[in-house]
Each structure stands twice: as structure tokens, then as C-alpha cells.
Amino acid sequence: MNKRCQQDVAAWVREYRLGLRRYFSSRVNLSDVDDMVQEVFAHLHLQIKKSGADIKNPRSYIYTIAGNLLVSHGRYQKSRCRASHDSLSWELDIPDVITPERRVIGIQDCHRVRQAILRLPPRAGAAFKFHRFEGMTYQDIAERMGISKESVKELIQRALVRVRKAMDEVP
Template sequence: MAVPRPDQDLEAWMHAYGPGLRRYFRRRVNDGDVDDLVQDVFLRLQAAEFGTPVENVEGYLFTTARNVLISRYRKQARSSAVLQAAWADGVEEADQLSPERIAIGQEEYRRVVAAIVNLPPRARQAFELHRFEHLTYQAIAQRMGITKDSVKELMHRALVRIAEEMEAEL
């Protein structure tokens, strides 16, 4: 069989080598990009000007496919670098830990601990079991000998009371 020339029989090449190119790209990119890359290969092939017939069609196509991938990766790297630079320009530098920020954090911590300590005993027990020992409401209910709904109610009361105390001290 005579080797078709791309300018004369591009459709024959698409049918003969399209599935192989799809397999090649599926191993290297997302499935959504496969058809676009195969199309890029054949567009490059159509745009190429050949003086003589291509002797190793498969080798030529897969070399073109590799070059299409390289171009895609370079384009992605450029756009990623541009996005990172734009993001970096828009991000304000975080405040360093100043003595004032450390003092504010310590005071906030003291207030939270005091609010937890001031909870009614059963609400405090449920809160500590859930937040510090990471028990589920069901496990807390079994440990405290109450229902799961009672645990939910105790947790709700504890959270509301802590929030109220935190707001009151502002």
C-alpha cells in the first residue's frame, strides 16, 4: 500500500492513527484534553508543507504528538507563573508575631479557659468529652448514662454560654 501524503489523504491518517494517538495522550493527560491534543496533532500535520512523502508516518505523528505535549506543558507553566505572580502581588504579608499579638492571644486563651471552667458541671463534662477527648455524642451518652438528645442539649447550652461569656468580656 502506498503511503498517503498528508496534503492528499489527511482523513485516512486520522482514521488509521487517531486511536493510537488517543491512547498515547490518555496515558499522559486528563481524558477531557485527549481529543483536543489529537486535533492539534492533525492541525500541525495539515499546516506542514511536505516536499516529499513521509516515509515513517507513525514515527512522524508520534513525534508531533510529543511536541504538542511539550507545547501544552510550556503554555501551562507560563500561565501558572503569571497567575502565581498576580496572586503574590495581591497578597499582603502576614503580620509577624509581635509582643502585642502574643499578649492578645494569651488573653483570649485565658478567657476561653475561664468560660469552659465556669460551665455547669454536666455541660462542662459533655463539652470536654466531645472537644478534648473527641468522643461522639453516642459515646458521651453511654459514658454519662444519658440519651444522645440530652448530650446534644448539653453541648448546645455549653456553646451558647461560652459564646455569651466571650462576647460579654469584649
Template sequence: MTVAQIASAQGPGEAAPDLAAWMGAYGGELRRYFARRAPASEADDLVQDVFLRLQSARFGAPIADAQRYLFTVARHVLASRRRKSPARHAALEEAPEPVSHLSPERILVGRQDYARAIRAVVDLPPRARSAFRLHRFEELTYAAIADRMGISRESVKELLRRASDRVSDVLRVEA
């Protein structure tokens, strides 16, 4: 199908393209384009992403050069996939094996860890415990904690550092 035929398939004055005609005309070309630039197993998914973007796009005017437009979208889809790919694959490779069930031992260990963490926070000195609670549980900023406690931001920072160190030490030693 030629560009003129694609443009005429849009209809006079229509802004949205006829995706079925575009898929028929350019689907194979897009697959070959992606097969040369990405793993062949991903080519169909990438073509689908192109047409998905086209379907959700809002067009203000008819597209003059359909092929050029499609391959511009294809380049953007490929760049987007490449940007996301390393992090996604690294996260999948490093992910621990999924736990199929929670055994009684696993539940007991979790409860013991939770109790140790709570005990470590409760055993903090009062000012450090207060700063820790405000920061970790109420999600206040250092400045907000400083205002509420009547101390400087640097003092808040030091209290939180000490509190975190103490809680970490307790959890590490008792593990």
C-alpha cells in the first residue's frame, strides 16, 4: 500500500489513521526493522507497541507521510524499551526465588525479627526515639522534626544517625 493509498484510507479531513490499513501495509516492514535492532523474539511485541501508541495518540491533523511517522514512532518505542531493559533484566536476574508458601518456621522467624526491631526502637533514648518515630513513621522532614522538637536540623540528623546505627546494631547482633 502506498502513502497516497494510506492517506486516502484516512478519509478526507480525518485526523486519526486507519490502523488496520497501516498494520497491513507496514506490519511486515516494522517486524524486519525491529528484528535487525532487537532480539527477534521481541519484534512482534515491539510492533504491537507501535500500533498501541498510535491507537492511544490524539491527532490534530492528517498524517502526511505515514511511513515516516510510523518509523519515527518505532524508533521511540525501541529507545524506550532499551532504556528500561537493563534495569528490568537486572532486577529479574537478581530477584530471589518466589516463596510458594509460608511455613510455620518462616512465620515464627518473621515475628521474632519484628519483635526485635520494635524492641530496638523502644530501647532508644527518648529524644532519638522521638526523632526516629517522626521521621520513619510520620515521614516528616528534618526541618519539620527540628521545628517540632525545638532543635537544629543538624541535631536531628545526628539523632537519626545514632538511632539508625543502634537499631541496625541490635538487629545484626541478635540475628
């Protein structure tokens, strides 16, 4: 890239930087604005360096790049579901100490779950144990038990309902 082109790009940065910041500020997260502006000028620099073309209407060219980056940015954000992510809070209420009372409650809960699993009907119990304890897929369980995959899904669903119900019962 010759010296004149470098001077042109530097002049365009001074002239269009604030306008691009306003353009992006209303369309993306404020933490991304400066990165987007920088990306526009990096792309512009690369295009001039690669093609060596003389740009007749820099404003139009720059805002076309900005629009294309905005579309790409939107696609990226959508694919990452960024809007639905929550930040982790380090102020979670996690008890520091396991008290004797909590230990007894845990033992009782484990006993109720075990009893609920043991009381499941034979086929539902087998499907549940294969899936939860042996890590088998529905397809593997279906082949092993000689039933359809949908039947396995239904058996496991029934087993889960019974186990949850047993957990909700007061001892």
C-alpha cells in the first residue's frame, strides 16, 4: 500500500470513527462497539492493500463494510444464544458446612429413592436402571429388552414419575 493510501485511510479513520461509533452504539452491545469500528477499518485497510483500488466514495464503502459486519455479528450472536446467557454470581448460597441434620436428611432421601427404584414394576425398573446406572442409550435398551425405542422412553418416563412422587411424599 502506498503512502497516499495510508494517508487516505488515516483521514477516513478521523472522519468516520465517531459516526461509526454512533451507528454501532444503537445496534450492538456497547462493549462491542469499539471492536466493530476497529474491524471496519481493518477490513478497509486489507481491501485497499489487496486490491490497490482507489475508492471514489469512501463514506458509502465504509458504511457498506459496517452493515456487512453488523449482519455477521448478529449471526454470530444468534448462533451462540448470547442474549440468553446469564453471568455466574459468586455470591451463591452454598452452605460451607454439612451439618449432622443435613447429613441425616441426605441419608433419608437416598433411602427413599432406593426404595422407590426397588418398587418399580420389573420392566420399568430394568429400563430405568439400564439408562441411569449403566448409561445405556434408549436404542441399546430397546434392543436388549426386545421392545421399541418409544416403549423404552415411556417406561423410563413412568419410572421417573414414580421416583419423583416418592421423593415428594412426607416420610
